[in-house]
Amino acid sequence: MASPIGYELKRAQDALSRAMGAALDELGLSVPQYATLWVLAEAPGLSSAELARRSFVTAQTMNEIICGLEGAGLVARRPHPGHGRIKQAHLTAAGRSRLGAARRRVAAIEARMVSGLNPAQQRQLSVWLGACRINLQPLELSRTTPRLTP
Amino acid sequence: MASPIGYELKRAQDALSRAMGAALDELGLSVPQYATLWVLAEAPGLSSAELARRSFVTAQTMNEIICGLEGAGLVARRPHPGHGRIKQAHLTAAGRSRLGAARRRVAAIEARMVSGLNPAQQRQLSVWLGACRINLQPLELSRTTPRLTP
């Protein structure tokens, strides 16, 4: 057990998180904000609650993230037509532009991170990481998808 | 860019961190405390400052971790003979026993995490993760090893 795989995983993610944080900070974005813009670009009109579910955080946490983005003018929210309580979020023009800049920076960092691996190896690494996550999920499956055990 | 590798990395580490946190919590340990016990078992007698360097945190953060471990009776510290200010930390009998129990739980979690991979693939994954970390380091190299640019 010279250097456990969990240790390598944590160190690698720490390094990525730091690099992304520094790059996004220059754009006035936090990592959670970037992640939320990313989800919202692919699924416009989601509610805060739905965004929270897809990002694996609580509704309160997502509310804080969304409020920050709204205050910065990157996201706008409108009441759902015919369902007054729900607020649908979507990117503003500024939000799309900022996300584009952030994407480019993050893509450059990720490219540097896997620069020693060829495309097939990069795919393999991604697949293995996905398998690791899934292997660990069962124990907390009831927390993230409570609907399966009603 | 369907599912970026950085996303997979973060999700996998999140899952591992949650699983470890839950398992260690039952033993009254936090993840940083476990990591410190681990380092200390392999290098007894280290000072807080040296432990901080090896764990990539500030001396203040390590002080908090060590004080927690000392208060729980898992670590004891004695003044360095002939160097009054330095306190050398080492595991107590209780600390060694607790670390053993924690190790077994963590090993079980890591084994489950990579359960779909054969030993060669596990080694490959570990190597790639190490490469990812190193590829990201140069930009913050001056922070973790300031001695290289005096």
Next chain:
DNA sequence: CCGATTTCAGTTAAACTGAGATAA
């Protein structure tokens, strides 16, 4: 005086739980 170690105090980022108001 300088450098390293320890430690007190305050702060931050990012999550959390609790609780309340509202709408379907």
Next chain:
DNA sequence: CTTATCTCAGTTGAACTGAAATCG
């Protein structure tokens, strides 16, 4: 009445910076 959404308020864990005391 129940359930889901949104949001205010407080808390937590784990990091950080600043600053002070001590030792060699």
